[in-house]
Structure formats: C-alpha cells, structure tokens
Amino acid sequence: MHIVVMTKPVPDPAAAAERLDADQRLDRAASPAVVNGNDEYALEAALKLIEAFGGEITLLTMAPAAGAETMRKALAMGATRGLLISEPALAGSDVPTTAIVLATALGGLTYDLVLAGVDTSDGGGGVVPAAIAARLRLPYLGNAAKIEPDPPNGRVTVRRITPIGYDVLEAPMPALIVCTQALGEPRYPSLKGIMAARSKELVTRTLESLGADVAGAGGAHTTTRVLGTRRPPSRGATTVVRGSAEEGATAIVELLAARRII
C-alpha cells in the first residue's frame, strides 16, 4: 500500500510561546516547532497499516523551509520519505490556497490512502482535508477510530466516531481519511529510526516545479485578514475551600445557586 500522511509543523503547544508577528500572522520563529499532535496519530495509523499490508509512507507538508527539520522527526518514526512544499509567498496562506497547493502536490503522487489529523493545534479549523478531498473528488472519511483496508478489492472500511457511538463507512480506494487519537498512541522514534531518518529522501519543491496554478494565491492574496487582537477577559480570583466534605459541598451549591445554574 502507498499511504500519504499530511503533516504540519506547529508551534509546540507545551512551550505556550505562540504569538502573532507584525503582519498579524503566526510568528513561526517564536516557538520551537513540533509535528502537529493529531498528525502523529495519522502517521501511527499509517505505520501500523504498512506493517500489516506492506508498502510505503510519504509525508506531505506545506511549510517554511525549516519544516524539513520537523519532518525528520516524523521520518524517524518510520515514514519512508518526505515531500515539503515550501515557498516564501505561501506564508500566511488561507484555507483555499492551502487546499489547492496540497491537492496539486497529491496529484503528482501515487497512493491508496491519504491520512490527515483531525485538526491542527495552531489553526484548529480541521477543514483543509475536506477541501482537498472535494477538489480531488476523493472519497472522504472523517473522524476515524479504526481503519481496515481491503487491498485485493480496492476498498477501505472506517469506523467514524459519532456523538452517540460510531458509523461504519465503506469506500473505494484511493480515499482520504481523517484520523483521531482513538487510532492509538504514536510510537517514539527509536535510535535506529533517528539514524535512518538522516539519510531518507526529503525533497523540497516550489509551487512552480509542482505546476500549481496558484496565481493570485498565497499570503498576499488571502481571503481572510486578522484585523486586531485582544487578551481574553481575566477569570477573576479562585475561591479555595478547604475543610469538610460538607463545607465543600455547601460552597458548590451556593455558587451554583448564585449563578442560577440550579
């Protein structure tokens, strides 16, 4: 099986150092970059699939040039190769541009499945994969908790999480699947994996070399614009109650009543 896993370098949420730059765009130099947490679940799912069925994993990323470093970490987990689409004009790209660029890059690859994370910790929209699937007319299977391909028949079955349980979805391959944490904990790269990642193929390409028709796309032509920012209102001081269970329960009931929740 050939699997493409879309990964995005994001500011490390644990560092909590995210900020906007002077152009009101995410300042990617302000924080250490990591592979987006939900993309790691997609990669882990892909690794398990090729362990079971054989095959290769190509990472696909659109990011500044420094994204290559972050991709090495994903290569160390076991992906076969990486393709980075990078170009200064893409900084500040909106959802339509991101979807066009990634869809164009996918057009040059061979795959049975495209896997993506359910959202990113920086943008948080979770809308780009559906836009890509619509552009490429790929079957789209969202919110996956389980992925069972049937390569001889060219089909894939996915368990999709719903508010009340799950749906079992079935579609022909190639298909695009959005992966959740329910697929399983991502592995840590082994020392051997880290060594091997250094010599794995990691290609950086520009829009022109992709043949992407993105005239009028990119950060300078974005459909959205940040006008301003403010700090959220402070929550106020925390009331701390120490004492008996009765005192604690009374304090809770009083607050619920005061705020008309009960």
Next chain:
Amino acid sequence: MATIWVVAELDADGSLARISAEAATLGRSLAQAGGLDLAGIVVAADPVAAAEDLAAFVPRVVAVNEPATRGAAWASIAAERAAALIGPDPENVVLIGAGPDGRDVAGALSAMTGLGLLVNATGVSWTDGGPMVEMSVFGGKLITTSSFTAKGGIITIRPNSVAVEPAGARGSIVAAAPQEPLTLPRVAVVEQVAEAGAAAPIEEARIIVSGGRGVGSAAGFDLVASLASRLGGVVGATRAAVDAGWIPYAQQIGQTGKIVKPQLYLALGVSGAIQHKVGMQTAETIIAINRDPDAPIAEFADLLVVGDLFDVVPVLLTALDARAG
C-alpha cells in the same frame, strides 16, 4: 444581492441540531445589521422536520429532498447541494456549526464555491459591510478579530456562542428536489452503532461534569455520571482517563479532543494541565474538586474545593437533593 445562508445540521431523529438554531439566531442579527437576505438550507432524505424547526428562526428555508443521504455519509452530499444553492457570489456569508459534520461541510463547500473560511468563531458582528469574526486562538491566550477580504465567506460557529432565540414570525419553506448528478464520490454508511452511555454531542452541553486521573477507575466514572445526571449535564473526561480506557474518546475534552464552552464545567480529579485547559477554559463557571491545592486548575477555576472527590460528591448529591426536596 448577497445572502446570509445557514447550512443546517440534523440530529439523529431528523430534528434541527441546536448548533444550527444558534447559527440561525446569529444569522438573523447579521442580516438585520447588514440589510442582507437570510435563508436556511436543510439537505436530507427527509428534510421536513428540520426545515420546520429552522423556519422558526429565518424568513426562508430551502428544504432539499436528497434521497442519496440515506445510507451514505452526509457531509459531502450536503456540501454539494448547498454549494449549488449558494452560488459563486463572493459576498455571500455562510454560517455552519463548528462540530465534526459542520467542519466537513465547510471544507468541501469552500473548495466548491471558492469562498474563504474563518473557523471556530466565538462571536460575529457586522462591521464595515461584512462580518467581523472573533476567534479564540493559541489555547485561549488570545482573541483575534478577522474579516474576509471579499466581504463574504464561510464561518464555522463554536457551540454555545449564541443564545438561541426564535424570530417573531415563522419563515416560509421551499421544497427542492435537485436532479443534477452528484459529483463528489459517495461514502457508504454500512452500519450505525449506538454505544451504551453515549449522550448528546458534548460540545453542545450546557453542563459538563468531567473526570480526570483522580477518578481512578471506570467504576469511579459512575459517580461522575451520577452528578452529571443530577445536574442535567453530560460526562466529560481528560485524556488520561480516556487513555486508561475508563471512558470513550468521544467524551475527551482538550487539545486532541473536543473544545467546549458550557455554562458550567465541574472538574472532578482533573489537574488542569495545559492540554486539557485549552479545551474548557472558556466555560462560564469552572468548579473543581481536587485533593491537590496546587494543581494547575487552581489558577483558573472559579471555585476549588480541596478534598477527595469520593468524599465530596456524595455529600454534594445529597445537598442537591435536599435543595430540590
């Protein structure tokens, strides 16, 4: 003339999802402020019930009868039918819920209409001839205000950002049965499974009682569920509790789970690590019961009761019963 469109989502019983009632209420205030038309779209094999619900909020509802949604994944079909109704006018504004289905529709709709997207809005106003969208970013550290360069675009709305309010007069319902072939591939739904104990979408809950590592076991969640049920709320959980297998992933709140904004968030044995905090810190009232007075949740809860949840919660249940008594 540009129109504000609300793309409706349906609950399992075919009625209008509450997030769509919220989006429609918001649409009405934007349409009034901007002097635009307002219309709703319901796409379903049987759209009547949800269309009737939606007509309480907007002056016009297009009820798209689409048998293809029976036995197939809904979002891409809904997106394609909605895209045909909305058309290419870059000044159109589309409002959709920010839940899993809404996100799927929004992404496909953006690809099919070319409209830009602003996601996870916590507030929208009408300013300078277009929508001005507030979003909470960077784990709640910052609120940004954004607009569309083309005036119009697609906005996904976080649940509980708008108080639902029906319009004074009911809207009209126009039935549609499009014959154009669908071009997006259909994904078959071969089975629908309801799991025991699962509830309404946790993002829409007004009251959430959540359990963390301190709950200690799957059996411990019985107490969490008792309190949730007593308060008319739903059960949430931290990633630690989900990873331990005490509760399904669908109930997880936080960075890799759901982002929620309930009226009340009652956290039992939840330390309040940053990964959990980003999912719930915009709750109106946060109450924590924790043995550790130095847990991070002490920094952002309104009330922290220091104690063992297995001591405090039973007393709290009794106190609530006595009050209701």
